[in-house]
Amino acid sequence: MKIVLACVAGLSTTMMMDSMKDVIKNSKKLDSDSFELMAIPVEQLQSEIEGTDVVLLGPQVSYKSEFVKSITEPLNIPFIVINKDVYGSMDGATVVKEALIAKRKQEMKSNS
Template identity: 75%
Template sequence: MKIVLACVAGLSTTMMMDSMKKVISDSKKLDLDNFQLEAIPAEQLPSEIDGTDVVLLAPQISYKKDFVESVTKPLNIPYVVIPKETYGAMDGATVVKEALIAQRKQELKNQQQGGK
């Protein structure tokens, strides 16, 4: 599963990504080998979107939500704006859960639309 964290410069997002990796590697149900996590500036999203399953948007750039949606929606890729409180606490567990839920909802939506 490829998860892209979109941010401004990447420092705090890299910290979040490290928190998410720790949660995944400590999990009994998830395998880190099944995940590809990338932190990129939001402007790079169009060139990095291939193969992405979920885009996570850092709260400090939630104002770029429309841009992110313009890139993800045509490709049926869900995105989640990480809540400020979750991001501030570097709560990787909640962020991983949100990403998995968003991806599952998109899978179900695609199945209902005829498997697109």
């Protein structure tokens, strides 16, 4: 599962990405080999979107939601704006869970 985290310059999202990787690595249910996480500036999303399952948008760039939607929607890729409190606490577990739920919802929508 490819998850792309998009923000301004990729700095704080790299910290979130590391938190998410720790959660996945320490999980008894998730296989870290089946996850690919990438932190990028939101402007690079168009060039990195191929093969992406979920896009996570940092709260500091939530104003770019329409831009992200214009890229993800035609490809049926879900995107989530990470809650600012979850982001501020670097709660990787919650973000991983939200990404998995978004992917599952998109799969169910596509199958119906």
